[in-house]
Amino acid sequence: MGIYVWRIEPRWVEYNYLDMPIKNLPDSLQNKTLIQLSDIHIGETVNEDFIIKKIKEVNKLNPDIVVYTGDFISVVRKNEAPFDQLEEVLKHGAKGKLATIAILGNHDYGILGRNGARADSLVTILEHYGMNVLRNDSLNVHGLNIIGIDDYWGRNFRPKKAITKYHQDAANLILVHNPDVCDLDIWRGYVGWILSGHTHGGQFRLPFRKPPIIPVENKNYDSGLKHLADGRTLYINKGLGHSIRVRFNVRPEIAVFTLKRKG
Numbered sequence: 001m002g003i004y005v006w007r008i009e010p011r012w013v014e015y016n017y018l019d020m021p022i023k024n025l026p027d028s029l030q031n032k033t034l035i036q037l038s039d040i041h042i043g044e045t046v047n048e049d050f051i052i053k054k055i056k057e058v059n060k061l062n063p064d065i066v067v068y069t070g071d072f073i074s075v076v077r078k079n080e081a082p083f084d085q086l087e088e089v090l091k092h093g094a095k096g097k098l099a100t101i102a103i104l105g106n107h108d109y110g111i112l113g114r115n116g117a118r119a120d121s122l123v124t125i126l127e128h129y130g131m132n133v134l135r136n137d138s139l140n141v142h143g144l145n146i147i148g149i150d151d152y153w154g155r156n157f158r159p160k161k162a163i164t165k166y167h168q169d170a171a172n173l174i175l176v177h178n179p180d181v182c183d184l185d186i187w188r189g190y191v192g193w194i195l196s197g198h199t200h201g202g203q204f205r206l207p208f209r210k211p212p213i214i215p216v217e218n219k220n221y222d223s224g225l226k227h228l229a230d231g232r233t234l235y236i237n238k239g240l241g242h243s244i245r246v247r248f249n250v251r252p253e254i255a256v257f258t259l260k261r262k263g
Contacts, residue, residue: 005204005248013054013240014251018225020193021262024171026143029259032064036255037094038177038197039239041107042086043074046241051089054240058094058254065141066096068131069197069237070105070151070177072122081110081118083125090129099141102131103148104156105177105198107243113153134175138165144259145170152178159186166190179221179236182228191231199223201238201250223250 020034035058040051058066073082093100110118123133132139134148136158147165150156163186166172172192176182179196201223202214214222226234238253 005246009247009251010242010245011050012251014238014253015256016253017256018235018258019260020257021260022144022171022173022192023262024169025259025261026171027261028142029064029144029171030261032098032259033061034065034067034257034259035061035063035094035096036067036069036195036235036237036257037240038069038237039071039105039200039241040068040089041071041074041239041241041243042089043082045074045243045245048085048089051240052092054254055089055092055094059092061256063094063096063256064098065144066094066100067146067175067195068102069175069195070103071107071197071239071241072102072105072126073107074241074243075107075111081121083121087125087129090125093129093131095130099139099146100131101139101141101146101148101175102126102133103175103177104133104135104151104154106151106153109151109154113151113155116155119154119156136162138162143171145172146175147172148175149181152176152181159184163188163190178216179234180216180218182221182232182234183218187230187232192233194232194234195237195255196234197237197239199236199238200242201236201253203242203244203247203250205249207249
């Protein structure tokens with residue numbers, strides 16, 4: 001079992017295919033593909049060659065839109081950002097034909113989310129490799145208004161600013177790293193999709209049990225699809241990388257969505 005949880009499952013990637021019905025979706029985006037990658041965690045515990053291999057697989061799917069929902073790098077013992085390793089990955093980066101979009105996660109801000117300079121340096125690198133990094137901002141992708149909220153634990157968390165970019169009569173999609181943001185009183189009647197990561201699905205789950213440890217306040221936010229009471233739809237990606245190299249019953253994930261017009 002030790003070999004399985006350490007060497008096999010952390011590399012046994014699961015592709016999850018879902019329809020994403022969006023109100024007011026333009027006809028031009030009907031049946032387009034959006035791929036979500038999350039928590040690649042480049043650093044001491046994740047082999048960049050493994051991530052590069054999976055990114056190349058994503059590119060073969062020829063996605064229309066690619067979104068990254070945070071934690072590109074990991075906090076390391078010396079708190080040194082592994083930017084050189086990340087750049088080797090980004091040279092092969094998964095890109096969408098229409099747009100490639102990213103938000104930041106807590107690890108991208110360093111220990112305790114306090115290193116704003118690290119986050120700014122990371123943004124510069126991501127933009128150099130063609131990503132649109134949304135920090136409480138939005139991007140219109142052929143009529144789809146994609147809003148990115150900066151990390152919940154980071155210094156630049158401005159959800160009320162971000163949600164002003166929501167337009168009720170448009171097609172909208174919101175990206176957050178930490179799903180706990182869904183429980184804040186900031187949503188202004190939004191009833192669409194929210195894509196998140198952060199939890200890694202807990203990384204370890206005994207059969208028929210919830211994962212014993214997940215880094216969120218709302219313990220229902222472990223992984224997968226969550227239909228929230230007010231009509232929002234939350235999807236929590238289990239991540240492609242890991243913080244500790246152990247996974248059991250929680251395979252790493254690449255989520256592939258097909259955009260559909262709702263109603």
